[in-house]
Amino acid sequence: MATTSDFKNGLCLEYNHDLFTIVEFQHVKPGKGPAFVRTKLKSLTTGKVIDNTFTAGVKVTTARIERRAHQFLYKDDMGYHFMDSSTFEQVFFQEDIIEASRFLKDGQEVEILFHAETEKALTCELPPFVEMTVTYTEPGIKGDTATNATKPATVDTGAEIQVPLFINQDEKIKVDTRTGTYAERVK
Secondary structure, eight states, X not given: OEEGGGOXXXXXXXXXXXXXXXEEEEEEOOSSSOOEEEEEEEETTTOOEEEEEEETTOEEEEOOEEEEEEEEEEEETTEEEXXXXXXXXXXXXXXXXXXXXXXXXXXXXXXXEEETTTOOEEEEEOOSEEEEEEEEEOOOOTTSXXXXXXXXXXXXXXOEEEEETTOOTXXXXXXXXXXXXXXXXXX
């Protein structure tokens, strides 16, 4: 059990018969009335984000979540196959628990969250930024635009993202896996 004073980003709660992680929270003390905590909660089973308000000091049930490092091996018709980095045990998961699966490359390290009591895999998180190689993009023409123009580009995993006009084919770029957008060019 925890109270609202124990809230921090990433804390996992059992709430409304589901597991939620705190994305962000804010303690509010209005001039009139009791204090409360405004939160954004993300469901670990469905991925849905909800807004919720807790009265300050209320007790909530926390869930024990374990993060385990895994390495992505390959994908086939059964699902995505991973190897546990500590035990070398191989497991496979369906695409629905993998966030940003379109940026998953062979041999890439990921973190898989498991519910400690049931040993059920909840979600698979890629690193925040991954390096990709642009396999195809149209050449950009200088002087085409006034500000911030983008063009579609295909990366080595087959995903298509928007990149600035100065990015050419066979260049390495850094992609933000949380938003699926171009971050920067890799030197």
